[in-house]
Amino acid sequence: MINIYEVAETNKMIEKENLDVRTITLGISLLDCIDSDINKVNEKIYHKIYEAAKDLVKTGEEISKEFGIPIVNKRISVTPIALVGGAACKTVEDFASIAKTLDKVAHEVGVNFIGGYSALVSKGMTPADELLIRSIPLALSGTERVCSSVNLGSTKTGINMDAVKLMGEIIKETAEYTKEQDSLGCAKLVVFCNAPDDNPFMAGAFHGVTEADKIINVGVSGPGVVKTALEKVRGENFEVLCETIKKTAFKVTRVGQLVAQEASKMLNVPFGIVDLSLAPTPAIGDSVADILCEIGLEYAGAPGTTAALALLNDQVKKGGVMASSYVGGLSGAFIPVSEDQGMIDAVLAGALTLEKLEAMTCVCSVGLDMIAIPGDTKATTISGIIADEMAIGMVNQKTTAVRLIPVVGKGVGETVEFGGLLGYAPIMPVNQFSCDAFVNRGGRIPAPIHSFKN
Amino acid sequence: MKKTIITVVGKDTVGIIARVCTYLAENKVNILDISQTIVQDYFTMMMVVDVSGMDKQHGDMADELEALGKEIGVVIKCQKEEIFDQMHRI
Numbered sequence: 162m163i164n165i166y167e168v169a170e171t172n173k174m175i176e177k178e179n180l181d182v183r184t185i186t187l188g189i190s191l192l193d194c195i196d197s198d199i200n201k202v203n204e205k206i207y208h209k210i211y212e213a214a215k216d217l218v219k220t221g222e223e224i225s226k227e228f229g230i231p232i233v234n235k236r237i238s239v240t241p242i243a244l245v246g247g248a249a250c251k252t253v254e255d256f257a258s259i260a261k262t263l264d265k266v267a268h269e270v271g272v273n274f275i276g277g278y279s280a281l282v283s284k285g286m287t288p289a290d291e292l293l294i295r296s297i298p299l300a301l302s303g304t305e306r307v308c309s310s311v312n313l314g315s316t317k318t319g320i321n322m323d324a325v326k327l328m329g330e331i332i333k334e335t336a337e338y339t340k341e342q343d344s345l346g347c348a349k350l351v352v353f354c355n356a357p358d359d360n361p362f363m364a365g366a367f368h369g370v371t372e373a374d375k376i377i378n379v380g381v382s383g384p385g386v387v388k389t390a391l392e393k394v395r396g397e398n399f400e401v402l403c404e405t406i407k408k409t410a411f412k413v414t415r416v417g418q419l420v421a422q423e424a425s426k427m428l429n430v431p432f433g434i435v436d437l438s439l440a441p442t443p444a445i446g447d448s449v450a451d452i453l454c455e456i457g458l459e460y461a462g463a464p465g466t467t468a469a470l471a472l473l474n475d476q477v478k479k480g481g482v483m484a485s486s487y488v489g490g491l492s493g494a495f496i497p498v499s500e501d502q503g504m505i506d507a508v509l510a511g512a513l514t515l516e517k518l519e520a521m522t523c524v525c526s527v528g529l530d531m532i533a534i535p536g537d538t539k540a541t542t543i544s545g546i547i548a549d550e551m552a553i554g555m556v557n558q559k560t561t562a563v564r565l566i567p568v569v570g571k572g573v574g575e576t577v578e579f580g581g582l583l584g585y586a587p588i589m590p591v592n593q594f595s596c597d598a599f600v601n602r603g604g605r606i607p608a609p610i611h612s613f614k615n
Numbered sequence: 616m617k618k619t620i621i622t623v624v625g626k627d628t629v630g631i632i633a634r635v636c637t638y639l640a641e642n643k644v645n646i647l648d649i650s651q652t653i654v655q656d657y658f659t660m661m662m663v664v665d666v667s668g669m670d671k672q673h674g675d676m677a678d679e680l681e682a683l684g685k686e687i688g689v690v691i692k693c694q695k696e697e698i699f700d701q702m703h704r705i
Contacts, residue, residue, distance in 0.1 A: 163699040165650045165661040168622055171702055172692065226674045229694035415701040483705075 175230055178385035179447040180413065182420045183440045184234040185221050186361035188368035188376040188433065189213050191240040191277075199249040203262040206245070210237060210266045210275075213375055213430075218271040220427045224420055232420065233442075233582075237267065238366035238378075239277035247289030253296035260300035260307045267306040274349075276366035278309040281356070284318040284605065294324070297331050301346035302338035308349045308364035312356040314551040316558045319608040320354065325551065326600050328352050329544030333567060336536065340569035343577045347566040348499075348531065352547055354554030354561045359434050360490040365527075365562055376433035377425045378490060381417030382440040383409070384449050387477075391455040402456065403476045410437065410480030418485045436490030437481030438526065439473070441501035443584035449473075449494050450503025461496075461504055462513030470494060471524035491560055493526025499579060499586035500531055508587050515546075515589055523553050528561040533577045533586040536569040543567065545596035548606075556609050617667045618647070618696040621680065625689025627658035634687055635662070638680065643668040658689070663696070 174180035194205035214237055221235040239245075242259055250256045260278055267275040278300055280290040297309050311328060314320035332347055339346035351365045358369020361378035368376070390409040394401050417435045425432035441449045450461035456469045474493045482488055496518065498504045507513035515532065522528040528550045534543075547563045554561030568577045571588055578585040621639075623631060632649070639646060644664050651660040669676065677693045684691030 162648065162663065163620065163696065163703065165652060165659065167703045168620055168661050168699055169654075169659060171699055172622060172624075223674060226677050227695045228698040229677075229692050230698060412702045416698060419697055419701045 172229070174383070174386045178383070178389045179442070179444060180383045180386050180416070181231040181233050182379060182417055183382040183438070184236050184361050184380045185217070185232055185420065185424050186236045186238050186366055186378045186380070187214055187217050187428070187430065188238045188359065188372055188378060190368055190372065190374045191245045192370070195245055195248055197248050199255050199258060202246060202249045203258060206259065206262050207266050210239065210263070211270060214270040214272065216428060220424060224423050224427070227423070228419065230416055230420065234273055236272050236361070236363060236366065237275045238361070238368045239263070239275065240368050240370065241277060241279040241281055243280035243287070243290045243293040244370065246293065247287065250289065250292060253292060253299055256293050256296035257299040257303055260304050263307050264304035272306070274306050274308050274363045276308040276310065276363050277368060278307050279311060279367040281312045282321050282324045283312050283315040284321060286321070286324055291327070294327055294331055297350060298334040298338040298346065301335055301349055308366065310351045310353060310356065310365045310367060312353045313547065314354040314555050316355060316555050317608055320548065320551045320555055320606040322548065322600070322605050323603055325548050326541070326544050326603070328547060329540040329600065332543050332565060333540045336567045336569050343571070343579065344536070344566050344568045345579055348564065348579055348583050351562050351564040354551040355559060357490055357560055361436050362438065362440065362491060364564065372433070373431060375430045377421055377428065377430050378433040378436065379417045379421035379424070380436040380438055380440060380490065381413055382438060383413035384439045384441050384452055385446045386413055387439065388446070388448070388452045388455050391452065399472070403472060406473060406476035407480035410477040411484045414481035414484035432487070434487045434489030435485040437478055437485070437488055437492040438490070439477055439494040441495060441497065442582055443500055443502055445502060448501045448503035449496055450501050450507055454503065460510050460512035461507040462517045466517065467520050467524055470496070470521050474525040491526040495527055495530065496521055496525060497531035498589070499533065499584040500582065501584070505584070505586060508589060515591060519549060519553070522550065522561055523557060526560065528554070529563045529565060531564055531566070531583065531586065533566045533568050533588045534591050535572045535588055536567050537572070538567045538591050541595070541597045541600040542591060544600040546591070548600070552606070616665050619664050619666050619673070620694050620696055620699060621662040621664060622692045623658070623660040623684065623689050625658055625684070625687070626656070627653060628688065631658065631687055631689060632660065634683060635680070635691065638683055639664060642671060642676065
């Protein structure tokens with residue numbers, strides 16, 4: 162039987178070390194909402210989501226109470242809207258009306274984000290894909306809870322550079338449309354290479370076409386728990402370090418698995434995956450950067466950071482894989498700047514640059530995440546940064562993403578406040594040299610060779 | 616049998632166990648095991664209880680025990696056993 166020390170350990174993780182389930186995300190297919198009449202599409206989408214998700218928040222809260230574990234977010238992901246709205250939408254306003262519907266239903270069922278205002282254009286764009294992309298600034302500025310993502314490349318298809326170029330412009334435009342709120346719209350817009358179909362985390366969540374009608378995906382978290390566990394093994398060698406991370410990741414993931422199964426049972430929706438992630442929040446003690454410091458770095462960004470992050474990411478997966486029956490999504494350590502106090506401190510201390518962050522994304526999940534850059538950064542420069550990040554994902558057969566926020570009217574040295582889970586961020590300098598000619602070439606970068614690995 | 620773990624943490628005082636047990640008896644909750652220890656002056660108690668005879672929802676019991684804890688000046692949590700089992704047993 163469970164003993165008092167084990168119970169105390171679990172409760173200490175929850176109360177003192179910010180152990181939580183970061184999100185229960187209900188994936189809903191909207192493929193059956195396709196219609197040639199935009200009003201009918203909106204109506205069908207509203208009803209399908211409302212019916213599927215009306216008990217989601219209540220169920221999440223019930224599970225939270227039963228096990229005494231906080232479930233921070235309840236969210237929804239839907240089929241990429243470019244596919245759903247393609248037949249009906251003739252203008253950007255048509256697409257933006259779907260965003261309004263998503264926002265409305267998100268408010269009514271009480272979820273804090275709904276993801277899937279998305280297009281998958283890794284090889285080419287259909288007219289509907291392009292129209293959706295062009296509607297993103299309007300959609301994100303006219304809604305509160307809608308998140309948008311665009312898949313721009315993959316290992317199998319290469320990188321769609323036309324779309325990369327377009328997204329540089331769209332990110333700038335979204336920043337402009339939401340400049341009254343410090344360009345907040347860009348915090349809800351992410352571009353991917355190798356986007357997973359079952360990601361429960363925002364802003365990149367969408368319900369892939371390979372998925373069932375409805376599915377429950379759960380994202381776990383627990384940087385604080387890992388950090389506290391590592392405090393007890395200071396000065397020990399890498400074997401001890403790695404074993405400690407693995408054991409901790411196992412425990413954290415088991416909680417996610419339990420919550421996922423319970424939610425699946427209560428909502429009568431199949432269980433999809435657990436996303437094994439270390440997802441930080443701006444709360445003190447809930448930081449991935451602090452783990453890197455505990456491993457032995459003065460600040461995140463110091464020499465050794467990439468190696469430390471690589472081992473952390475790998476051990477989290479090794480520990481987590483055995484704890485869950487199905488693992489998927491992004492699975493790895495997240496390194497968003499604005500959502501992690503340790504990362505913010507590192508930037509302010511001058512230890513962490515955009516280039517070092519790029520190197521770090523080679524060995525962990527996601528990519529350049531929640532990074533505020535000067536508002537006068539050129540669209541082509543943003544496209545260039547995106548292309549670099551997509552190339553890392555394409556060649557390394559992993560998911561990479563970019564979520565940059567060019568804050569209109571602000572420059573290096575200033576700070577931007579997004580509030581809540583999105584945190585705040587110092588504006589980081591961007592390399593000033595031009596890549597205009599590169600970005601303006603047009604076309605796509607071919608898929609990489611899958612042999613002769615070096 | 617539906618097992619739930621009740622934990623009580625706080626400053627030691629007279630009658631903590633009595634108050635909690637009275638509540639449980641009134642609600643037809645059977646106590647299977649009690650262990651307690653004092654860690655740095657703090658009273659820590661764990662009870663394994665069977666709630667299959669209880670008429671209330673888990674959430675209501677959790678709320679009421681929390682309120683009772685506030686009255687006594689301790690923190691009372693009530694969690695289904697699975698979370699501990701999952702975390703500490705393969």
